[in-house]
Amino acid sequence: MKEPRFKGITSEKSSHNMSKIHGKDTKIEVILRKALWEKGYRYRKNYRAIPGCPDIAITKYKIAIFCDGEFFHGKDWEVLRPRLEQGKNPDYWIKKIERNRTRDKEKDAELLYLGWTVIHFWGKDILKKTDECIRVIEEAVFDNKIGDDEID
Template identity: 55%
Template structure:
């Protein structure tokens, strides 16, 4: 990937899913089974949240570890190829996520973000956190 042109990188990036990812599907299925109704990928809200529980003004993002910079101080050092591209790209994503959180919170939304591994390995805890959030908004 080091020798790709900007256009080739852009084309590769377009192939990456930004909705209906496996972690989103896992969480949405579990919410539906719990009777929690939601909207998905709401383009009317800043950041286009993965899941929106409008009745309680709750938005949920399902963040993959690589794209959103999980444990970034350590993970940044592990990037070996094309560092000049990936490090600024992921750092922009991290900053964008923070800005999106600020905007949504200032508009009265409760923002919940889960890492992909949380959803995969601790799904009941994620569901409980959402239920607790709903209870707090009643």
């Protein structure tokens, strides 16, 4: 016999799984930070001095980097949303992920207004294509150096 589900109450397994999700020093952040450090880039972690508190901020070049998990930031939202509608507690998850997506856009706009370059990487891209992620960051550094030279 299935146990009844009550809206808003999570099972022990769900609660355990959610407790393992952290906002700082995630595996993907650590992998990207180590790769940047090995290339000689120095950065700030979870830099609170600017909007959005980016996971990595290369302050010298005003580059804000976010390491986004596919689920919580709604990768392939057109595919994920219908799947969530069929799952457990769809009202909660759809509202939560849509708010995350909106907040990401708002913070990106604020950072751009302040002159920062904003880069988002999906977690799986960091895990499987770390070198490509580093290349994107290096291109942003190069672009910012060129921009600074033109101003001087």
